[in-house]
Amino acid sequence: MRTLLFCLCCLWVVTAPAQTFRASVLAGANLSQIDGDDLLGFHRPGVNAGLRVVALLGDRWRFGPEILYSQQGAKRNRNSINVSPYDAFRLSTVEIPLMVYYKDWRITAEAGASYQRLIDYTITDFRGEDITADLPLRDNLFALNLGVTLYLTEQLGFNFRWSRHVADIQQPDEPRLRGRGLTLRAVYTLGTGEPLPGRPTPDTPNPNAL
Template sequence: MKLSVIILFLLCSVSHSLSAQNEEEGIFTATLLAGANFSQIDGDEDAAYSKVGFNGGARGGVRFGDRMELCTEILFSQKGSYIKSLNKTYHLDYIEVPVLFYYKDWEAADKNNRKYMRVMVGGGFSYSRLLNSATKQYGTTLEDGQPGYANFLSNDLMFMLDANIFFTRNWGINVRWARSLLTIVEKPIRQNISYAINRSIILRVLFRF
């Protein structure tokens, strides 16, 4: 985790320096991201992406030619699920470190004739560390040992697919789908279901330096 933070900081610093010196895209890229998770937990009592939470942070990338880029991110990500029929919420706060590989297309130029790619699509994996969890029902926070309480694991490994569309050289939107590869609970949330996994659809605004 500490190594990823250091690498991302260095990538952002170098990218900012290069962009100030070069009108074209540099080898390194840096991006700020902010938006929302629409989440659910497979294995609870509901199947809708009805839990809304914040997702935001920074992305650093290394370009391989004009068409490919390897990126890592440092994110604060709020996940969980909301079960309307039971008025029950599982709230999960994570620090997340995705690593993704992108293919880029649709070359464009800004008003200063600087070239950039409008579309980035890719996929990868993400490691998440749980910071905080809470289970609430009818407005009351459930404690460990109470019926309906869930013990969540500290670590989560996810697979993700990702798409970015840039409307200008700097501004764009991001859509991401992510799914846990392993269960995220110590004990099943529901009877006869041995697992529980995070699923999220993420929508974010991007600012690329």
């Protein structure tokens, strides 16, 4: 399924007229946690990187998919005195968000949902022992996403995104666990980039003014 979706994205890029789509390279980091593990706080850093393709639906609206490699999970704060039975969750996923974007001035708001395929994970308990086999997680995960991008130039912007799983990430009959994440990343748009408002110009002097 991942291969099919990736091929569809590539086909879209190759066949669509240049004026109807834009492609971007994304690179940044996640800070994530898991609700229900009692570890508390966004202490798990991870990579978030990939590609985005959007269709231009007028001057302000965009719509399209991303394909990302995304590391998520949770981690005990070393200064914490919580009583969680876990020390860390490390999740590696291939993520495919499908997003709607609304652009105004240099700011673009975004909302959508994503499919995440879990490709690897490790769970350790409070003693540092690997308990991955004792807590099976789902291979297919789904999340809601909200975010905003500030463009500094036509090509370069910085994106902030919040995400949350819509269902438990573990198999049935296990403790209820749902991931949340904060993402900060650079967005580099290929080609001419995103049009930005021009620099303000002084008003033309009124010849009748004294």
